[in-house]
Amino acid sequence: MRFSLQDLSKVRVGILGGGQLGWMMVLEGRKYPLKFYVMDSPEAPACRVADKCFKPDEYKEMVDSVDVVTFEFEHVYEEALRYAHEKGKLLPSIESVELKRQRWKERVFYKEHGIPTPRFFIAYDAEEVYRTAKNEFNYKCVIKQSTGGYDGKGQFFIKSKNDLDSSIDTIKKISDVFVVEEFVEFDYEASIIAVRTFDGMLKTYPPTYNRNEKGILVYNYGPINNTYISMKMVEIAKRLADSLNYVGVMGIEFFVRGDEVLVNEFAPRVHNTGHYTLDAAFTSQFENHIRALLGLEIGETKLLSCGGMVNILGLANPPLEVLRYGKLYWYGKNEARKRRKMGHVNIVGETLEDVKNKVGKVMELLYPNGLDL
Numbered sequence: 200m201r202f203s204l205q206d207l208s209k210v211r212v213g214i215l216g217g218g219q220l221g222w223m224m225v226l227e228g229r230k231y232p233l234k235f236y237v238m239d240s241p242e243a244p245a246c247r248v249a250d251k252c253f254k255p256d257e258y259k260e261m262v263d264s265v266d267v268v269t270f271e272f273e274h275v276y277e278e279a280l281r282y283a284h285e286k287g288k289l290l291p292s293i294e295s296v297e298l299k300r301q302r303w304k305e306r307v308f309y310k311e312h313g314i315p316t317p318r319f320f321i322a323y324d325a326e327e328v329y330r331t332a333k334n335e336f337n338y339k340c341v342i343k344q345s346t347g348g349y350d351g352k353g354q355f356f357i358k359s360k361n362d363l364d365s366s367i368d369t370i371k372k373i374s375d376v377f378v379v380e381e382f383v384e385f386d387y388e389a390s391i392i393a394v395r396t397f398d399g400m401l402k403t404y405p406p407t408y409n410r411n412e413k414g415i416l417v418y419n420y421g422p423i424n425n426t427y428i429s430m431k432m433v434e435i436a437k438r439l440a441d442s443l444n445y446v447g448v449m450g451i452e453f454f455v456r457g458d459e460v461l462v463n464e465f466a467p468r469v470h471n472t473g474h475y476t477l478d479a480a481f482t483s484q485f486e487n488h489i490r491a492l493l494g495l496e497i498g499e500t501k502l503l504s505c506g507g508m509v510n511i512l513g514l515a516n517p518p519l520e521v522l523r524y525g526k527l528y529w530y531g532k533n534e535a536r537k538r539r540k541m542g543h544v545n546i547v548g549e550t551l552e553d554v555k556n557k558v559g560k561v562m563e564l565l566y567p568n569g570l571d572l
């Protein structure tokens with residue numbers, strides 16, 4: 200599906216999911232004469248800025264009334280995703296969504312495509328989980344449920360026999376396939392945002408250092424100042440996106456251990472670690488995603504400055520002193536719950552050191568008593 204420039208004002212882009220990612224997609228897409236139809240409840244952030252909002256049970260109507268369907272969250276809307284795929288409107292394609300439905304499939308895909316990932320085994324029940332953890336990892340491992348896993352849900356971090364013994368009863372109650380993988384003693388976590396066109400052209404944003412806490416991104420900043428590591432990430436992004444014949448933006452998360460770059464997971468959509476591109480890059484990840492979906496030329500991904508981002512988690516009323524150090528993006532969600540992403544602060548700076556310092560200041564302002572996730 201490609202559009203000429205003259206056609207743009209007639210083009211309707213459908214977005215499944217009305218959270219902050221959809222909200223930023225719409226806001227960035229507003230630079231073009233496009234229409235945005237969003238599927239979620241009316242008070243969802245992206246619905247508030249959309250041209251039209253559809254309830255989840257109206258998915259057929261929504262898909263039928265747009266030219267292209269994308270999504271901001273791959274773990275729900277199964278029927279809508281499938282329907283959009285059947286209608287030939289879904290981008291990125293259903294293949295990438297399906298890899299995310301089952302964590303073990305994603306890991307196997309990496310292995311089959313020569314993409315480095317933590318050493319792992321698949322286990323079909325709690326007994327097998329126990330045996331694998333004991334025999335293959337001498338207990339030190341991470342056990343991950345295959346389905347429904349995001350933001351650190353369904354994960355067990357095991358360091359000792361004791362940990363395993365106290366988790367195994369919970370694991371027994373879960374009927375799912377598990378991935379048992381090595382507990383990576385990484386130096387740091389990182390990610391890269393890539394955008395790929397219909398023609399197979401790929402551009403990447405400079406990778407960032409990421410800080411996750413209890414499975415949730417707290418802040419990130421970049422670019423990573425190690426060319427060798429960054430080049431490896433670009434190579435991996437190319438291999439992954441090419442092997443999926445991917446169209447749009449994807450985020451890939453890594454563990455970096457010495458010179459080793461291991462893929463933890465990828466997200467077939469715009470990504471939280473790419474929010475900094477709104478201010479530090481010439482073209483944001485959100486704009487580039489839309490450009491890629493429509494078959495338009497994708498924009499420059501080079502950075503204009505170093506950049507970073509701090510998530511505002513679970514706070515209804517963050518101190519506005521954060522504006523001293525950055526730019527506030529407030530999603531306008533109706534209720535602040537623990538761990539919920541309410542907004543973020545984007546930060547730019549001449550040097551990485553400068554950005555890091557500002558990230559530290561914003562963290563102190565937002566979480567004076569430390570983070571409670």
Ligand code: ADP
Pocket residue numbers: 317341348349350351352380381382383384388411412413414415452463464
């Ligand atoms: P989700 O898919 O729920 O977002 P991830 O698999 O990305 O969860 O894991 C969330 C976080 O947990 C990671 O960012 C990392 O900090 C930690 N983690 C996950 N797997 C491992 C591992 N094998 N070794 C060490 N830490 C891990």
